[in-house]
Amino acid sequence: MHLIIGGAFQGKTDWAKAQFSLDGSGIFECSEEADACLSAPCVTHLERFALYCLRQGLEPAEVLEQRAEAWKNSVLICDDISCGVVPLEAETRAWREACGRMLNALSRRADTVTRIFCGLPQRLK
Numbered sequence: 001m002h003l004i005i006g007g008a009f010q011g012k013t014d015w016a017k018a019q020f021s022l023d024g025s026g027i028f029e030c031s032e033e034a035d036a037c038l039s040a041p042c043v044t045h046l047e048r049f050a051l052y053c054l055r056q057g058l059e060p061a062e063v064l065e066q067r068a069e070a071w072k073n074s075v076l077i078c079d080d081i082s083c084g085v086v087p088l089e090a091e092t093r094a095w096r097e098a099c100g101r102m103l104n105a106l107s108r109r110a111d112t113v114t115r116i117f118c119g120l121p122q123r124l125k
Contacts, residue, residue, distance in 0.1 A: 001072055001073065001075075001076060001106070001109060001110050001111060002016075002020070002074075002075045002110060002111060002112045002114070003077075003078070003103075003106050003110040003112070003113045004016055004075065004076070004077045004078070004113075004114050004115075004116060005077075005078050005079075005103060005113070005114075005115050005116075006079070006080055006115050006116035006117055007080055007083070007117070008079050010116045010118060010119065011116055011119035012044070012079075012116045013027065013042075013077060014119070015114075015121060016042055016044075016075050016077060019121075020042070020075050022041060022075065026040060026041035027040065027041070027042040027044055028040035028042065028044070029044050029045055030044065030045040030046055030047075030048040030049040030052070031045075031048055031052065032049075032051040032052050032055070033052065034052065035052065036049045036052070038064070038070040038071040038074070039070040039071065039074070040074065041073075041074060042075040042076075042077065043071065043074055043075070043076050043077065044077040045077070045079065046060075046076055046077065046078035046106075047078050047079045047081050047095075050095060050098050050099040053098070054091070054094055054095055054098055059101070060098050060099070060101070060102040061101045061102045061104070061105040061106075064102060064105065065105065068109070076106060076110075078099070078102075078103060080103075080115075081095070081096055082096060082099070082100050107124075107125065110125060112125055113125035
């Protein structure tokens with residue numbers, strides 16, 4: 001599995017398309033309102049999946065661990081929502097913390113972890 005992280009609109013998906021020869025049909029975009037198709041070649045916006053899980057009373061890292069077989073060969077992309085001012089709303093704080101736990105768990109299992117900033121890749125693992 002390849003994990004790609006970075007801020008919003010930093011070019012993560014474009015970089016993944018070029019790096020892993022992906023086209024739009026192989027990319028699943030997560031929603032905060034529905035479960036994710038984790039078996040797609042590329043899954044983007046995992047931060048939305050984390051919010052969906054929280055709203056269902058689930059821990060995103062645990063859900064991903066239970067479904068590890070589905071995404072073990074995928075490219076996973078997540079916006080980094082951990083920076084900036086700590087949110088006032090309880091749900092948003094819980095989401096931010098759960099997303100951090102999820103990324104910690106994924107980075108431990110990942111073959112590679114790449115941070116994209118201004119369209120430039122920085123290999124972390």
